[in-house]
Amino acid sequence: MTENDWVCRPCGLEKLPEPQGGPAIRLVDLVKALDGKKVLDGIDLDIPRQRITAVIGLSGAGKSVMLKHMIGLERPDAGRVLVDGVDLTRLSRPELYRIRRRFGMLFQGGALFDSLDVFENVAFPLREKTALGEAEIRERVHMRLAQVGLEGAGEKFPDELSGGMVRRAALARAMVMDPEILLLDEPTTGLDPIIRNSILSLICHMYHQHCFTMVMISHDIPDIFCWSHHVVVLHDGKVVLSAPAEEVFRSSDPFVRQLIHGDIAGPVHLM
Amino acid sequence: MLALAEAIGTRVLRKIRAMGGMTIFLWASLSSAVAPPVPLRHVVKQVHFIGVKSLFVIVLTASFTGMVLGLQGYYTLRKFAAEGLLGSAVALSLIRELGPVLSALMVTGRAGSALTAEIGIMRIGEQIDALETMGIDPIRHLVSPRMLGALVSVPLLASIFDVIGILGGYLVGVKLLGLNQGVYFGQMEASVMLKDVSDGLLKSIAFGLIISWVCTFKGYHTARGAEGVSQSTTSAVVLSSVLVLIGDYLLTSVLL
Numbered sequence: 110m111t112e113n114d115w116v117c118r119p120c121g122l123e124k125l126p127e128p129q130g131g132p133a134i135r136l137v138d139l140v141k142a143l144d145g146k147k148v149l150d151g152i153d154l155d156i157p158r159q160r161i162t163a164v165i166g167l168s169g170a171g172k173s174v175m176l177k178h179m180i181g182l183e184r185p186d187a188g189r190v191l192v193d194g195v196d197l198t199r200l201s202r203p204e205l206y207r208i209r210r211r212f213g214m215l216f217q218g219g220a221l222f223d224s225l226d227v228f229e230n231v232a233f234p235l236r237e238k239t240a241l242g243e244a245e246i247r248e249r250v251h252m253r254l255a256q257v258g259l260e261g262a263g264e265k266f267p268d269e270l271s272g273g274m275v276r277r278a279a280l281a282r283a284m285v286m287d288p289e290i291l292l293l294d295e296p297t298t299g300l301d302p303i304i305r306n307s308i309l310s311l312i313c314h315m316y317h318q319h320c321f322t323m324v325m326i327s328h329d330i331p332d333i334f335c336w337s338h339h340v341v342v343l344h345d346g347k348v349v350l351s352a353p354a355e356e357v358f359r360s361s362d363p364f365v366r367q368l369i370h371g372d373i374a375g376p377v378h379l380m
Numbered sequence: 381m382l383a384l385a386e387a388i389g390t391r392v393l394r395k396i397r398a399m400g401g402m403t404i405f406l407w408a409s410l411s412s413a414v415a416p417p418v419p420l421r422h423v424v425k426q427v428h429f430i431g432v433k434s435l436f437v438i439v440l441t442a443s444f445t446g447m448v449l450g451l452q453g454y455y456t457l458r459k460f461a462a463e464g465l466l467g468s469a470v471a472l473s474l475i476r477e478l479g480p481v482l483s484a485l486m487v488t489g490r491a492g493s494a495l496t497a498e499i500g501i502m503r504i505g506e507q508i509d510a511l512e513t514m515g516i517d518p519i520r521h522l523v524s525p526r527m528l529g530a531l532v533s534v535p536l537l538a539s540i541f542d543v544i545g546i547l548g549g550y551l552v553g554v555k556l557l558g559l560n561q562g563v564y565f566g567q568m569e570a571s572v573m574l575k576d577v578s579d580g581l582l583k584s585i586a587f588g589l590i591i592s593w594v595c596t597f598k599g600y601h602t603a604r605g606a607e608g609v610s611q612s613t614t615s616a617v618v619l620s621s622v623l624v625l626i627g628d629y630l631l632t633s634v635l636l
Contacts (some may be wrong), residue, residue: 218505222510237514238516
């Protein structure tokens with residue numbers, strides 16, 4: 110079974126768009142140590158283009174650090190990060206800023222600017238990075254806010270929003286520049302099941318509208334298998350498995366089984 | 381013994397690395413600040429935050445400093461039958477020394493700590509990373525306007541400090557202790573030179589640079605959550621204040 114055969118369960122779509130070109134992001138022998146501890150230990154990974162890729166693993170496995178390498182927020186100690194063949198580790202700062210325009214990123218806590226209201230948060234990248242007129246900015250921002258269900262919340266400040274609204278506003282901001290690649294760091298952690306499903310459904314809906322390449326870190330196991338095409342399992346800074354979701358779900362690897370089922374007994378002993 | 385040498389060496393190397401980091405940060409901030417287009421809107425906002433919002437504390441401190449100078453100066457000068465020089469003593473003390481230094485210390489306490497905390501919270505809340513992911517240089521967006529804002533505001537606040545302080549000295553010396561008004565201002569006019577004013581302004585520009593440099597650097601490199609913000613803020617205020625006083629001595633010895 111390949112990822113092209115995968116049926117998107119929430120949307121019921123059976124046919125996925127044919128990806129154009131090779132992997133969108135390629136990590137080659139990536140090594141990173143933080144405070145003397147190896148967080149990424151020789152990661153080799155291809156992120157499929159125009160697919161939703163979920164990255165799962167225990168807390169501290171290196172998922173967020175790996176995601177930050179994909180957009181050049183962290184520099185590796187060794188190895189390469191290739192985005193369409195361009196090595197991010199060799200780019201100058203202005204070149205890196207240019208390539209980042211192709212990305213959108215949703216941070217774990219939303220990372221909305223406290224001093225700006227929701228409307229201005231979403232409008233911020235448009236004001237700073239484009240020459241669009243005020244009318245067009247307003248139109249685009251209202252469209253994105255409507256897509257994430259925050260039509261009436263434009264004048265609210267981040268501290269007036271619930272956790273789910275913060276994530277949705279951050280998602281609108283991440284998408285407002287029409288990125289090709291969307292990186293999502295735990296978009297649903299800490300949310301109640303209804304809001305969690307509404308955000309995952311929204312992400313899925315966005316995917317079918319825009320066909321982004323998405324990489325999403327998630328702890329929503331096993332639900333995440335319904336929402337993604339490809340799954341990467343990370344453990345101790347290494348890729349344990351990277352395969353279509355169905356294949357990972359059926360894996361016989363003891364660690365993957367333990368992670369999916371949340372078993373206390375297994376190769377990982379936390380107690 | 382070897383362990384001790386290693387510990388000292390590690391500490392020294394860490395300090396040198398930190399100083400190198402600070403220098404690179406200053407260079408990046410200043411070169412971003414002068415690179416066109418100058419972010420005028422953000423600079424004006426910072427002048428309002430650092431300058432206008434510090435006015436009350438500057439006026440309050442300056443008036444009491446001037447009044448104390450008037451009081452102390454009057455009784456000291458009277459011992460030498462030279463109370464007529466009170467205006468000169470108050471003005472020169474304020475313009476050359478106390479105005480720039482005290483206004484810088486007040487700005488450090490009120491605005492510098494806020495700059496560190498604001499940028500520090502942005503750092504730990506991943507807002508600076510968010511700027512990076514949008515392809516926006518955080519140094520240019522966050523640090524340079526604050527640096528320019530401080531470079532404009534601190535000399536202006538020091539000038540206001542000088543004027544209010546002189547009026548405080550006038551209130552005590554002339555209105556309270558009965559010194560002749562003409563003598564107070566006449567002596568001041570005769571003794572205060574343009575160089576005194578320009579040296580004072582030069583000092584306050586240097587202090588503005590020190591405050592904004594240290595406070596933004598500490599905020600930008602905040603780590604470890606809320607506790608990290610508190611540590612950065614404390615160390616920014618302490619380091620800025622100490623550097624202002626050291627800088628004052630060095631500048632005074634060069635300018636005299």
